[in-house]
Amino acid sequence: MESGTVQNVNPSDSGESAGSVGRDEPKKMTREDWRKKKELEEQRKLGNAPAEVDEEGKDINPHIPQYISSVPWYIDPSKRPTLKHQRPQPEKGKEFSLIGDWYKKGVQERPRKVGAKYTAINIAADEHPQPILALDYDGKRDRWNGYDSEEHMRIVEEYSKVDLAKRTLKAQKLQEELASGKLVDYAQNSARSQWGEDHNSGDKDNSEDEDEDKYADDVDMPGQNFDSKRRITVRNLRIREDIAKYLRNLDPNSAYYDPKTRAMRENPYSNTGRNTDEVGYAGDNFVRYTGDTVRMAQTQLFAWEAYEKGSEVHLQADPTKLEVLHQSFKVKKEEFEKQQKGSILEKYGGQEHLNVPPRELLLAQTEDYVEYSRHGAVLKGQEKAVIKSKYEEDVLISNHIAVWGSYWKDGKWGYKCCHAFMKTSYCTGEAGKQIAEDDDSSYLPEIPDSNQEAFESIPKTLVEIHKEKLKADKKKKKKHRKSHGSESEEEDAKKKEKLNKALVAEEARLKHVELLLQIDERKRGYNSMYETKEPTEEEMEAYRMKRQRPEDPMASFLGQ
Numbered sequence: 001m002e003s004g005t006v007q008n009v010n011p012s013d014s015g016e017s018a019g020s021v022g023r024d025e026p027k028k029m030t031r032e033d034w035r036k037k038k039e040l041e042e043q044r045k046l047g048n049a050p051a052e053v054d055e056e057g058k059d060i061n062p063h064i065p066q067y068i069s070s071v072p073w074y075i076d077p078s079k080r081p082t083l084k085h086q087r088p089q090p091e092k093g094k095e096f097s098l099i100g101d102w103y104k105k106g107v108q109e110r111p112r113k114v115g116a117k118y119t120a121i122n123i124a125a126d127e128h129p130q131p132i133l134a135l136d137y138d139g140k141r142d143r144w145n146g147y148d149s150e151e152h153m154r155i156v157e158e159y160s161k162v163d164l165a166k167r168t169l170k171a172q173k174l175q176e177e178l179a180s181g182k183l184v185d186y187a188q189n190s191a192r193s194q195w196g197e198d199h200n201s202g203d204k205d206n207s208e209d210e211d212e213d214k215y216a217d218d219v220d221m222p223g224q225n226f227d228s229k230r231r232i233t234v235r236n237l238r239i240r241e242d243i244a245k246y247l248r249n250l251d252p253n254s255a256y257y258d259p260k261t262r263a264m265r266e267n268p269y270s271n272t273g274r275n276t277d278e279v280g281y282a283g284d285n286f287v288r289y290t291g292d293t294v295r296m297a298q299t300q301l302f303a304w305e306a307y308e309k310g311s312e313v314h315l316q317a318d319p320t321k322l323e324v325l326h327q328s329f330k331v332k333k334e335e336f337e338k339q340q341k342g343s344i345l346e347k348y349g350g351q352e353h354l355n356v357p358p359r360e361l362l363l364a365q366t367e368d369y370v371e372y373s374r375h376g377a378v379l380k381g382q383e384k385a386v387i388k389s390k391y392e393e394d395v396l397i398s399n400h401i402a403v404w405g406s407y408w409k410d411g412k413w414g415y416k417c418c419h420a421f422m423k424t425s426y427c428t429g430e431a432g433k434q435i436a437e438d439d440d441s442s443y444l445p446e447i448p449d450s451n452q453e454a455f456e457s458i459p460k461t462l463v464e465i466h467k468e469k470l471k472a473d474k475k476k477k478k479k480h481r482k483s484h485g486s487e488s489e490e491e492d493a494k495k496k497e498k499l500n501k502a503l504v505a506e507e508a509r510l511k512h513v514e515l516l517l518q519i520d521e522r523k524r525g526y527n528s529m530y531e532t533k534e535p536t537e538e539e540m541e542a543y544r545m546k547r548q549r550p551e552d553p554m555a556s557f558l559g560q
Contacts, residue, residue: 054082096136102146103130248281255283302326400427438464495538502542510546 029037043049044062051059060069060081068086075085107128116123139145245264246257255266267276267283276282296315303315303322313322345351356362370381397404404423406416414421418432428435438461516528535543549555 052081054084055080056084058083095134097133097139099139099145101131101133103133104128243281245281299323299326302329397423398426434461498536498538499541502536502538503545506539506542506546 040049041062044051051062054060060083064083069081069083071080071082071085133139135145245262245268246259249255249268249272251271254271255264255268257264263284265283265285267279267286268281269279276286299322300315303313306313306322306325311325313325315322345354359366368381371379373379394403396402400415400417402416404415405413407414407419409419412421415425415427418425418428418430419436420428420432516524
């Protein structure tokens with residue numbers, strides 16, 4: 001603050017005598033007075049000086065900000081230290097009603113039988129005059145203001161009397177029906193109605209016999225339903241036949257079980273030495289830390305590290321970009337590790353120490369204890385690990401005794417039990433094998449003359465006889481075609497004509513495809529380069545003739 005500036009301040013704050021200066025007149029404060037005032041404020045905040053006192057003798061907290069402790073000019077023009085302006089100010093000249101005051105309801109005053117305007121006697125109001133209530137802020141917003149508990153008790157008593165009267169009438173009516181025998185007839189009619197028999201429902205008024213116990217079956221059970229119209233089950237409820245989590249291991253030092261959430265995060269069999277594959281339940285965290293959860297956590301960690309290095313990647317915003325970046329990072333990291341390892345070996349040597357046989361061969365012993373029988377079977381110890389697969393194993397379909405894929409021939413999988421290649425086929429056993437062998441025998445070469453007699457001595461099956469008949473029919477058809485040579489020439493001419501048309505259509509199709517390839521794929525029609533109809537033999541032959549073979553050394557001379 002520059003010297004010569006003035007500031008309005010309370011005389012008591014400065015600690016100086018202000019007898020010569022009037023209370024309504026501001027005092028000009030010098031730099032020295034300003035410094036003393038600030039020192040006094042610091043000492044009060046530290047507790048070394050006594051706090052200021054207002055007109056009621058209460059201490060003023062020195063840590064209160066100035067904009068709160070300063071008194072507005074319209075509250076206290078004397079500028080004395082006080083916090084009275086921060087407290088609720090009573091409204092002048094206005095008294096509020098008490099908390100129990102309220103309008104009287106249902107009160108009427110009729111002092112006379114004939115009105116006063118006719119008799120001019122006992123001049124008084126016909127109704128009770130209601131007072132005008134002056135409610136404060138809380139009284140206007142009190143929802144229970146004017147509540148009469150006695151009126152509520154009267155309503156409760158009225159309903160209880162009505163309920164008691166209904167019960168009395170119902171008991172009396174039941175006694176009358178028992179005495180007259182009508183209740184037995186009603187029970188018989190109800191039994192007939194359950195079996196679908198018609199009965200006269202107008203004899204009994206069912207509305208009078210309705211009771212709350214009649215609908216007891218529809219009441220929601222606690223823990224199962226919250227609404228009768230829509231079923232909402234409580235989450236994390238186990239099936240009653242399953243073993244409870246806290247009963248799997250009764251050791252108090254095993255995994256902790258949270259009864260509120262029914263959660264057991266750790267493996268209850270961890271202190272028993274059993275593997276997770278051998279137990280049916282390995283804790284809730286076992287599922288959380290397996291599968292794609294671990295991979296996603298690694299990807300998220302890589303995204304955070306890449307973002308710190310300046311790469312704008314995010315797992316939820318751009319997962320594809322992050323996955324590509326992560327894969328490229330792994331490849332570069334592996335190449336860098338291999339290169340670093342190779343450079344170290346090249347510089348210092350030691351490759352011969354890495355190309356050593358296993359430790360079991362060097363020392364002729366292992367730490368795995370295994371007992372064998374005289375025949376070499378494992379009696380006790382580490383057994384051969386079973387190779388696990390994600391596909392179903394040892395699953396027999398239909399009546400097959402071998403699994404699908406146990407037989408392979410001509411590039412096709414099948415069943416070993418019947419040599420069938422259709423997965424959903426029915427097993428035919430040895431008969432199916434014989435039929436498959438007979439089908440293959442038709443493609444075998446001719447047997448030499450030296451073994452012809454021995455082969456003919458074998459009895460033929462029905463399938464072989466049927467195939468011989470088919471071959472004989474084919475030979476007859478060929479002879480018949482030769483006799484009709486003129487007809488075959490006409491068919492050949494028709495085939496050539498169809499082939500020429502197919503060649504012209506194939507050339508037009510190739511030109512159309514070239515035009516489509518020049519157009520942007522976003523502007524092409526949907527399925528514009530595909531056809532749904534089955535091609536004919538001539539179209540397939542034209543396609544083979546017009547197809548370009550880049551591996552052909554003479555392909556470059558086709559256009560010349």
